[in-house]
Amino acid sequence: MSIRTITIPVTDLGKARAVYRTLLGIEPYVDQPYYVGFRPEGAPELGLDPHGNVAAGPITYWHTDDIESAVAALVVAGATPERSPHDVGGALTATVRDADGNLIGLFQPSS
Template sequence: MNEGIKTVIYPVRDLAKAKALFTELLGVEPVMDQAYYVGYRVGGQDVGLDPNGHSKGMTGPVGYWHVHDIRGSVKALIDAGAEEQQEVKDVGGGKLTAVVKDVDGNVIGLLQAS
């Protein structure tokens, strides 16, 4: 069903300051550097900075489980009691994401690579 958490996205208010901090923390330059998203790849892990995250309801970092069938995974989680927070959407290049909350309000991100 999944390949584990391979992506963590942080909502940020000041992208330039966050980029400087994470570049220092991670010790690498971003692999994607756009006004709408800055992304890093370190040791097989993707770390993203989303300047629109807070306006989308993100209150902190979200770990994304990489799955093979995102729609099936979302349905299975909802059937098990989760609540959909963000429906499946294409975030570019055929990459699909969705977010649900478990019964305790914990955020679970799902990502299906293209």
């Protein structure tokens, strides 16, 4: 697994889009009401999520080829399931919490 996506929960997608467009100096590769994604060269994807939990802060997503196995292995290691794998535009995401309550995201790209 590797970190390839960091998702930032936002309350105002338009304002956040403008800030991150300016910060990164690039246009988003996807710009939808449910997600705005940027792919800066040499860095993980940065996504803006208008439906995320702003109080929880950004979520780092580890990409995996088998999200079910990854979640199961993390639970055996002591993580607590937060949100089971679910479809997000053809891909799957899930979250677990480590022993200190930190959120860990998992992402399985569509095949």
